[in-house]
Amino acid sequence: MTLPESVFVKEQAGAPAGFFEVEAAGLRWLAVPGGVPVVPPLEVSPGRLATPKLSPVPPTGLLAEEFGRRLAVTHDAGARWFGVPPDGWQTDGFIGPIPLPHALTPVAAWGAFYAEFRLRPYLRQAYDRGLIDNSHLAVFDQLCARLESGGYDDPADGAARVHGDLWSGNAVWCADGVTMIDPAAHGGHRETDLAMLDLFGFPLLERVLRGYNEVHPLADGWWSRIGLHQLHPLLTHVVIFGAAYVPRALAMARKYD
Template sequence: MMDETLLTSLSAALSRQLGVKIQINRTVSIAGGDINDTYRVESNEGQWFLKMNNATLYPSMFAKEYDGLQTLGKTNAIKVPKPLLYGTAGAYAFLVTELITKTRPVNDFWENFAASLAQLHRQSNSTFGYHTSNYIGNLKQYNTAYSSWPVFYAMNRLLPLAREAFDQQKMDKETVQQLEQLCKRLPEIFPAEPPALLHGDLWSGNFMVGDHGKACIYDPAVYYGHREIDLAMTRLFGGFDTRFHYAYQAIYPLSHGWQSRIGICQLYPLLVHYLLFGGSYYADIKAVLQAF
């Protein structure tokens, strides 16, 4: 059962945000992840989705997620839950968003999903990066702007996580050096491509079949990057039909040789998962490095 103090704070915050008196009638626990507890909030003015976590452990996490959802939503390219508010109450941080109801997929669900993602990726920026740092999982994600994708990917993605893994004695010096050598070769590996607005953590656990049987994406780690990163992530853990990949390629073709870059594009999420969960991800990282 949810803490009464938190319920009182949440009711007050919702009342201020919406300009009407909100009475929370019930909260229903929904299966959450490793970091957050999640609930369906039922009130006199409707229902919302609530995420909560430890405010001390993850400072500003929900402020960053709110920002990312706003950025994605403003494009009108693909459905995201509309963020309502975020805040803290005692030891808890919370984020309230639109509640998305799961539905049955339309017949052309995957083709529609691919078209929407392609439209999102056509939203560009003058540099690679983002106006603020944010999170991927519970790891800080740095988004310092660079005009070069290879430099951005090395400086903000691969090298910081490799050094963190080394500092935690989870990665040996030889593997770090292999990563450093690979980073020097990134300019010859990646063809020039304009910055694309990315979801940033696009695996099958971060989308659902929402309104009108179409895709809704959530839990973003937003930044402007190379669009092959999002696409490689969809291939890493499964859950995306081949129709999705064929449709994307037909709508917004990837540059020549994209297949050979999948492993390099998956290095970042592999490093993230290795730092978070350990296990076989280290062997996966080594396999990618040995291939190059």
């Protein structure tokens, strides 16, 4: 396939099976009418993904509010269940360089999904590598038990169509709107994407949230739960980068157990 010059190509020799293919599936799944613009995959193979090259612009309040409105539309497109992979994909995915488990059959509720598929796998890895000890694990286990008991479930809000790794580097400010790249897309909780925007700092986040609430008002007290949703990316950082992230993750777990 001959590609135009204005493309961005990611290549990785020896990439894990499905590494770029699941990213492409996620990009296609997130591209919903009226939602956040998403870079379309132009070419995908086991070691390569090509997408259009974006031209970043400075953030503005108007772009931020429009991003919020469009993100609500993307989320409202929904998913079949919590943890479901994007359409066209039938196995696990990746978040950054490490595996991301998907729920291949329906899970009862968000809390059960979050404990089983977003916390416990990374806790096991961190424990096996000696990054957390038994006393740490007891704190996380207590939180997982509360999640599994439904303590943080909202039956009124079903699975949303989420980007899954929506930190500031994966939301590019462009003249025609903020555009999403590099997803870990799945059926999840809408608050998860918003928590990721906050975790490492996103420009004009208050304006983003204003726009979001115009389309889909967030549940009462949602901001008090933001750290709960940030616990998963913190644990992935423990696995990827090491024990420096453990104190913050542990403090977060204690807040919600």
